[in-house]
Amino acid sequence: MSEKVGRRGFLLGGAVVGAGALVSACTSNEPAAQPSSPASAPAAAASGGNDQPGQKVTIGFSAPAADHGWIAAIAKNAEATAKQYSDVTFTPVEPTNDINQQISAVESLIQQKVNVLVLLPNDGEQLNQVARRAMDAGIPVVNLDRIFPDKLSYRTWIGGDNYGMGVAAGHYIGAKLKEKGVSNPVIVEIQGIATLPLTQDRSKGFADALKSYGFSVTAKQDAQFTVETGTEVASNLLQAHSKIDALWNHDDDQGVGVLAAIKEAGRNEFFMVGGAGSANAMREIQSGSSVLEATVTYSPTMASSAIKLARLIAQNKGMSDLVENQVPQSITLASETITKENVEQYLPLGFES
Template identity: 60%
Template structure:
C-alpha cells in the first residue's frame, strides 16, 4: 500500500471531513427559536496535524499467510506516515506464550499504546488486561479478547456480513441470468473456527432470502494446498455448478488451480478477503473469478491511526464525539470488474 493511497483513505486518518460544518446537537433551552445560538458539537480538528510524540507497540501472528503478512506491512507503513509516531513492532509468532512474552516486554518498555492482533484472543486476554490496568490503551485487532476490559477499542472485519454480501451478489447474478434451481457451491475455511461458521451462516441466510440454497459445500483450511484438494473433490462430486463462493483468496490460489486443472468454466466464482492477485484476475475478466468480498488487512492501518489518536487524547476529526469509538467494524464491500480499481490499493499479495 503506497503512502499516497494511505493518505487519501478518508475519515479514518484524513483531515477534517466534518470541518467547519459542525454537527448540530439541537436546542437545549426553552427559549424561543432564534433567541440564541444553538449548542453545537464541534468536529475534533485536523487529525493529520502532528501532536505529541507517542510510541506504539505492535504485535501480530507470524506472516505465514498472505493476509496476515499484509497486516504487519500495513501497520508499519501507516506508522511511517506520522512524524509523531514511533512503532515498536515485535516479530510475528504463532506461539501463544511467546506472543504474551513479547507484549509484556512492550508493556515494560513503557509504550504509550498497544495494537494487538492476538494469535488466540482468549489466551492473550490476560496480557491485554495487564496493559489496560497499567494505563496503556490497547487496540484489539480482529480476533477479539474475551472481555472488553482487555482493550480500549476493537477494530475488525464482519464475517457474517462477508457471507451475506457474497450471497446477495451471487443470487442477483443468477437472477439476472435467469438461472432457476441453481447448483451453488461453497468452499469454506476451517469449520472449527467461529469466523468460518459466521461466514457460512451469512451466506446461507442471504441465499435463503432470495429463494436459493447452498447445494454443495466443502471445508478447507485457509491454505492453497487444502483449497486445491477440497475443490478437486467438490468438482468430482458435482458435474455441474452455477456459482461458487470461496471464503479466502489465499486458499483461492488452490481453488483456482483445481478449477483450471479440471477444465471447468461453466460457473462463476466469488472470492473472499480481497487479494491483489484475485483483483487482477477480476479486472482481466478471463477466468471464472468475477468478484471478491473484502475482509481487508487495511484494518491494521486503521488500528495504528486509532492508537495514535487515543494516545494523544484526540477524537476522530469526522465525528463530533470527543473520544475515539470503542469499536469499528469494517465493511465487506463486493469488488467486481466495474469497481476493482477503486479497491486495488487495499489488495494484498497472496
C-alpha cells in the same frame, strides 16, 4: 477474526489509502462554535488538526507471524502508517505464532511502558489476560481483528465483518442467478476451517442472504486457508458435481489453489466469488476471462486504521467526523464487493497471496 489462524495480506501502498478511508480527517478536540439556534445539529469538530505533529507517543505492536499474504500485510500496513507521523515511535515485537512467545512479547512492551498498544492476538481468549494487564497498567490496547472476550482488556476494537462477507457474497450470487432465471441452482461453498467462529459467521451470512432469493447451498467443504487445500477441496467438489451454477470461496489465499483446480478440470459453466480482496483475485476479475467474477473484502487496511486510532487515543483526541470527543469503543469495517466494474478502484489496495 477471533482465532489463531494466519490471515491474508495487503500491499504497502494500500496501507496509507485504506487507513485514510476511516480516520484521515481526524482532528483535535477544540471547542466547536455554538449553534445559533437550539434546533441546530451539534457542530462538528474543527478540521485539519490531527495529522499535524502533536504529543510524542510510542505505539507498541504485536501480531502473529506472516504465514499468509493477509497477515504479512497487517504488519506492513501498521509500520507504513506509523512512519507517516513524526510524533510516533513505532515499537514492534518479533511476530510469532506461539502463544507463550506472544504473551512474553506483550509483557516486554508493558515493561517498556509504551503509551498505547496495538495487538492482533494469535488467540483472543489466550491473550486476554496479558491485554488486561496492559490496560490495568494504564496502557490503552487497540484490539485488532481477533477480539478479546473481556471488554476490560481493550480500549478499542477494530476488525472486519465476517458475517457481512457472507452476506455480500450471497447477494451477488443470488441476484445474478435470479437475473439469469436459474431455478434450483447448484451452489457450492468452499470454507476456511469449519470449526472456527469466523468461518461459521461467513457461512451463516451466506446462507441468510441466499435464503432471501429462495436459494440454499447445495454442498460445502472446508479447506485450511492454504493454496494446497484449496486445490484439493475444489477438485473433490468438481468431481462430485458435474454441473455447478455458482461457487463461493471464503478466502483468496486458498483461492489460488481453487482456481488452479478449476483450470485443470477445464470447467467454466459457473461463476465464482472470492473472499478478502487479494491482488491476484482482482487481476483475475479484471481479465474478464476467468470464472472469478467478484470478491468480497476483509481488508488488512484495518492495521493502518488501528495505528491511526492508537495515536489519537494516546494523544487524547477524537475523530472529526463524529460529534463525540473520544475514539469509539469498537469499529466494524464493511465488506465491499469488488467486480469488473470497480476493480480498478480497488486494485491499488490489493494484497499479494
